[in-house]
Amino acid sequence: MSPRTVDKAARRKEILTAAVRVFARKGFAATRIDDIAAEAGIAKGSVYLYYDSRDALLEAAFEGYRTMSAAIFDRALNGRGPALERLAEMVREVLGVLTARREPARIMVDLWAASRDAEGSLVDMAAVYGDARAVITELLRQAAKEGVLREGLDERHATVIVGTIEGCLLQCLVDPGLPAAELAEPIIQIFLEGLRRPAA
Amino acid sequence: MSPRTVDKAARRKEILTAAVRVFARKGFAATRIDDIAAEAGIAKGSVYLYYDSRDALLEAAFEGYRTMSAAIFDRALNGRGPALERLAEMVREVLGVLTARREPARIMVDLWAASRDAEGSLVDMAAVYGDARAVITELLRQAAKEGVLREGLDERHATVIVGTIEGCLLQCLVDPGLPAAELAEPIIQIFLEGLRRPAA
Amino acid sequence: MSPRTVDKAARRKEILTAAVRVFARKGFAATRIDDIAAEAGIAKGSVYLYYDSRDALLEAAFEGYRTMSAAIFDRALNGRGPALERLAEMVREVLGVLTARREPARIMVDLWAASRDAEGSLVDMAAVYGDARAVITELLRQAAKEGVLREGLDERHATVIVGTIEGCLLQCLVDPGLPAAELAEPIIQIFLEGLRRPAA
Amino acid sequence: MSPRTVDKAARRKEILTAAVRVFARKGFAATRIDDIAAEAGIAKGSVYLYYDSRDALLEAAFEGYRTMSAAIFDRALNGRGPALERLAEMVREVLGVLTARREPARIMVDLWAASRDAEGSLVDMAAVYGDARAVITELLRQAAKEGVLREGLDERHATVIVGTIEGCLLQCLVDPGLPAAELAEPIIQIFLEGLRRPAA
DNA sequence: TATGAATGAGGCTTCATTCAT
DNA sequence: CATGAATGAAGCCTCATTCAT
Numbered sequence: 125m126s127p128r129t130v131d132k133a134a135r136r137k138e139i140l141t142a143a144v145r146v147f148a149r150k151g152f153a154a155t156r157i158d159d160i161a162a163e164a165g166i167a168k169g170s171v172y173l174y175y176d177s178r179d180a181l182l183e184a185a186f187e188g189y190r191t192m193s194a195a196i197f198d199r200a201l202n203g204r205g206p207a208l209e210r211l212a213e214m215v216r217e218v219l220g221v222l223t224a225r226r227e228p229a230r231i232m233v234d235l236w237a238a239s240r241d242a243e244g245s246l247v248d249m250a251a252v253y254g255d256a257r258a259v260i261t262e263l264l265r266q267a268a269k270e271g272v273l274r275e276g277l278d279e280r281h282a283t284v285i286v287g288t289i290e291g292c293l294l295q296c297l298v299d300p301g302l303p304a305a306e307l308a309e310p311i312i313q314i315f316l317e318g319l320r321r322p323a324a
Numbered sequence: 325m326s327p328r329t330v331d332k333a334a335r336r337k338e339i340l341t342a343a344v345r346v347f348a349r350k351g352f353a354a355t356r357i358d359d360i361a362a363e364a365g366i367a368k369g370s371v372y373l374y375y376d377s378r379d380a381l382l383e384a385a386f387e388g389y390r391t392m393s394a395a396i397f398d399r400a401l402n403g404r405g406p407a408l409e410r411l412a413e414m415v416r417e418v419l420g421v422l423t424a425r426r427e428p429a430r431i432m433v434d435l436w437a438a439s440r441d442a443e444g445s446l447v448d449m450a451a452v453y454g455d456a457r458a459v460i461t462e463l464l465r466q467a468a469k470e471g472v473l474r475e476g477l478d479e480r481h482a483t484v485i486v487g488t489i490e491g492c493l494l495q496c497l498v499d500p501g502l503p504a505a506e507l508a509e510p511i512i513q514i515f516l517e518g519l520r521r522p523a524a
Numbered sequence: 525m526s527p528r529t530v531d532k533a534a535r536r537k538e539i540l541t542a543a544v545r546v547f548a549r550k551g552f553a554a555t556r557i558d559d560i561a562a563e564a565g566i567a568k569g570s571v572y573l574y575y576d577s578r579d580a581l582l583e584a585a586f587e588g589y590r591t592m593s594a595a596i597f598d599r600a601l602n603g604r605g606p607a608l609e610r611l612a613e614m615v616r617e618v619l620g621v622l623t624a625r626r627e628p629a630r631i632m633v634d635l636w637a638a639s640r641d642a643e644g645s646l647v648d649m650a651a652v653y654g655d656a657r658a659v660i661t662e663l664l665r666q667a668a669k670e671g672v673l674r675e676g677l678d679e680r681h682a683t684v685i686v687g688t689i690e691g692c693l694l695q696c697l698v699d700p701g702l703p704a705a706e707l708a709e710p711i712i713q714i715f716l717e718g719l720r721r722p723a724a
Numbered sequence: 725m726s727p728r729t730v731d732k733a734a735r736r737k738e739i740l741t742a743a744v745r746v747f748a749r750k751g752f753a754a755t756r757i758d759d760i761a762a763e764a765g766i767a768k769g770s771v772y773l774y775y776d777s778r779d780a781l782l783e784a785a786f787e788g789y790r791t792m793s794a795a796i797f798d799r800a801l802n803g804r805g806p807a808l809e810r811l812a813e814m815v816r817e818v819l820g821v822l823t824a825r826r827e828p829a830r831i832m833v834d835l836w837a838a839s840r841d842a843e844g845s846l847v848d849m850a851a852v853y854g855d856a857r858a859v860i861t862e863l864l865r866q867a868a869k870e871g872v873l874r875e876g877l878d879e880r881h882a883t884v885i886v887g888t889i890e891g892c893l894l895q896c897l898v899d900p901g902l903p904a905a906e907l908a909e910p911i912i913q914i915f916l917e918g919l920r921r922p923a924a
Numbered sequence: 925t926a927t928g929a930a931t932g933a934g935g936c937t938t939c940a941t942t943c944a945t
Numbered sequence: 946c947a948t949g950a951a952t953g954a955a956g957c958c959t960c961a962t963t964c965a966t
Binding site: 550551552553554608630633634636637639640641649650653654664667671672673674675677678680681683684685686687688689690691692693694695697698699701702703706707709710711713714715716717718719720721722 | 750751752753754808830833834836837839840841849850853854864867871872873874875877878880881883884885886887888889890891892893894895897898899901902903906907909910911913914915916917918919920921922
């Protein structure tokens with residue numbers, strides 16, 4: 125065993141976790157490398173042994189988010205049970221993150237802001253939302269096959285569903301007083317039934 | 325109001341417009357006072373004759389956004405016709421902005437990011453969304469009175485509606501290929517009817 | 525006249541002069557932007573209003589050197605009198621610089637070091653020496669036409685002449701005790717007569 | 725001397741060789757301890773077991789250069805044959821180094837630059853050139869005794885001779901296209917005969 | 925009021941050196 | 946002896962803001 129054994133991968137993750145915490149607390153723009161180093165309990169220069177730049181840390185945070193999203197998408201696509209039930213579960217899962225890990229979730233706004241600079245941006249939220257829409261489109265297709273959907277639904281409805289989830293997230297992020305988890309059922313209800321009183 | 329004052333106000337607005345254009349183009353974080361001055365066709369120092377700081381310009385942009393939102397809210401609340409129709413119109417209006425003035429709309433992501441820094445932030449999106457939920461809650465109340473709503477709707481449903489609108493906006497901002505305006509009808513449809521095939 | 529009139533070109537030159545003084549004193553590698561700013565009596569940031577980088581200042585110093593060299597070359601090529609006399613005068617001129625402006629001349633060593641990094645280097649001493657050799661080759665050609673040269677001289681002899689001048693400069697730079705100006709005559713003598721006792 | 729000591733010395737030399745290679749390739753200023761360690765095939769920290777600092781490596785490189793020079797000087801002073809022939813041989817030897825070991829020779833420019841920082845500099849090229857002048861002065865003295873030199877030569881002529889050699893080296897370093905070895909004969913010729921057509 | 929040159933605090937990043945293993 | 950992770954001082958450069966004209 126070589127001297128001063130360190131698990132590089134573990135240390136990388138530690139630093140990333142620290143960075144995400146600080147991003148969540150102060151926002152990416154206001155986060156200094158010093159802050160991250162302090163949060164991780166290491167020297168400023170050491171951050172650079174594991175990440176090339178401040179931007180690289182945001183990118184890594186995005187990768188983490190992406191991985192988590194992919195797992196959720198995967199469960200929705202390949203899970204068991206009726207498609208609409210899996211959609212409902214996906215809604216609950218996404219909003220559940222806000223409750224379980226509220227702080228880390230706050231980096232979302234920075235990811236959105238970073239992703240706006242289109243070309244060359246290391247944070248490609250468009251791709252994530254594209255994936256999300258594809259997943260939901262597929263769920264709708266399966267649900268249609270199961271015969272439980274009304275006619276005339278298309279890709280735009282998938283966009284609306286993704287939008288609903290993300291928009292609820294957004295509001296909860298911006299206004300910490302809102303009860304994220306409690307929004308899951310109203311969302312599902314609206315998707316399923318709409319608001320209108322059923323014709324008699 | 326003296327002509328002098330009018331000029332001053334006009335110049336203020338010019339600078340703000342220029343600033344918003346640059347914010348939209350490059351993002352707030354990457355926008356330099358020089359960029360704004362150049363866009364406005366004035367000298368850098370002159371910006372400070374009208375705004376106290378770079379942040380003040382983002383704040384002003386937020387005020388503009390707030391004013392526009394208030395107008396939309398006002399039309400929805402005090403307009404004519406059935407409440408649900410006014411809700412639908414409001415959806416169309418909000419998404420229409422993305423089509424009509426796509427570029428300026430891109431400052432939304434910066435407003436979200438700026439608003440995340442809770443206390444003391446000059447950008448209080450939580451308040452806007454609070455207003456939005458209040459408006460929609462009221463519309464739902466009116467619609468209920470009109471007898472067209474199902475039972476058991478509450479404030480959380482208002483949150484979901486606001487979320488849907490903003491989440492669709494978000495996707496369109498992050499992925500310019502999406503057709504914002506075309507989302508209005510699916511949104512309304514989902515709100516009204518849900519996705520489920522009506523019981524026979 | 526616009527407010528705060530400054531002659532940008534003059535200021536540029538002031539800063540360059542200050543930079544060259546500091547380069548000469550401490551060497552390029554040890555020179556900090558702060559040093560240059562202090563020497564120029566301005567703030568650190570102001571340096572960047574006139575030069576893009578520390579390297580750009582060395583490049584500018586090189587340009588200055590190049591311009592001076594070109595003037596000397598021009599006088600040698602287009603002056604009056606026999607070619608060998610013009611060559612002698614050129615030798616005196618080059619070494620005279622060391623006496624007249626000893627300090628600035630000390631940047632030569634940094635120019636040599638900077639130029640060694642071949643491709644992409646902003647300091648191309650090879651080009652200057654190429655020019656010098658071309659000038660001297662032409663002087664030798666003229667002198668040959670005048671019938672005063674021995675047979676068999678070629679481009680390599682021009683290289684040697686350039687080498688002699690630069691090598692003397694080098695020694696004088698490295699050892700400030702040496703009398704640069706006094707080397708001109710021995711150089712000329714060796715070029716003309718060689719060291720060997722004339723055949724009887 | 726224990727084998728242990730031999731190993732240590734060998735390792736020191738390996739590291740120095742590696743360092744010189746890198747200095748030659750990238751220049752001293754751009755050379756990192758990592759580069760040297762990599763070139764030597766050891767860990768970065770190990771470099772410090774053999775040398776106290778990065779500067780110490782340049783100093784050691786200088787010592788190596790000094791030793792080589794001293795050997796050349798010694799051969800010139802104590803060799804056999806006429807003094808002028810030994811001078812000619814010395815010229816050939818110095819320029820031959822550029823051909824035989826072109827890369828290591830490139831550290832010369834860094835030595836010049838390092839030596840310019842006068843007091844306290846670890847690289848004292850002035851001393852080397854002083855030695856060189858002393859050697860050549862002695863050779864001239866011997867040649868004068870042999871009766872082959874013209875009258876009136878003095879220390880300044882020695883300076884010019886050293887200058888010629890070093891200046892040719894300089895040009896070859898700065899412009900790799902030049903044929904160092906081929907300059908030896910023209911140098912010797914100029915020294916001996918000068919450029920001028922012999923009086924009839 | 926308008927200008928734009930000047931300022932200087934502050935951030936990112938580099939890298940020589942140290943030191944625990 | 947060897948290692949290479951960790952350190953943190955130091956330097957380059959940026960840019961919001963100021964201010965003399």
